[in-house]
Amino acid sequence: MEFDRMEALLEKYFEGETxxxxxxxxxxxxxxxxVAPDFEQYRPLFRYFTEAREQKFTNNVSLISKKPKALWLSIAASVVVLIGVGAYTYFNSMETEKESKELGTYDDPEEAFEATQKxxxxxxxxxxxxVGGxxxxxxxxxxxxxxxVE
Structure with a gap:
């Protein structure tokens, strides 16, 4: 009788319905x-739950502030970002100056007129x-x- 009851309870337990x-x-x-010999395999599982309940956390946790490291890390990251943005802006502006000098400038008016016609x-x-479409x-x-027709 108890064997059948424990078997049913174990089944419900593993289904999460207990x-x-x-x-x-x-x-x-x-x-x-x-404990019935058929259920010996479940004994360590339930023994663990009993032992885990009795365990107490005894370690002392020291609260060391890590703000100075985070502060220096954020300052260093900001400097790297600023250097990156400055380098990108510098090199990009040099390229646009070259392109602006090369595009759309003609010394000869006839050459400019032909380019406009093309x-x-x-x-x-x-x-x-x-328009055809x-x-x-x-x-x-x-x-x-x-x-x-309406």
Whole structure:
């Protein structure tokens, strides 16, 4: 009878469905000397719970402030970030100066005029391609209005 009861309680325990009273009953059973041989494997588990409850924390923890280290670490990190940002800005500004000198400056007015004409021709070609696509949309709208008459 007790074997069947303990087996059912163990099954409920491992499913996580036991109450506090049932868990206490299991702890008492496994701390006693008359445990069934089939349940001997569970004895160390419940013995651990009993021993763990009796353990007390006895170590003294010294509270050492680590703020000075954190302060110096944050200052060093800030300096590294500032150096990185300064170096990036310095080298980036040198590159933009070179690019600005090379782009869009012509000494000869005729050469500038030819470059402008090329740019406008390219723009005109691309805009005309886009207008052709819009015309297909207009044909679609007309056809749709014919099919779906309100």
């Amino acid at each position: 109450s506090i009273d049932e868990e206490n009953e299991l702890k008492e059973y496994f701390s006693s000397s008359n 740019a406008l021709a390219m723009l005109s070609t691309n805009v005309n391609v886009g 819009v015309q297909y949309l207009q044909v679609y709208e007309v056809t749709k209005d014919k099919v779906f």
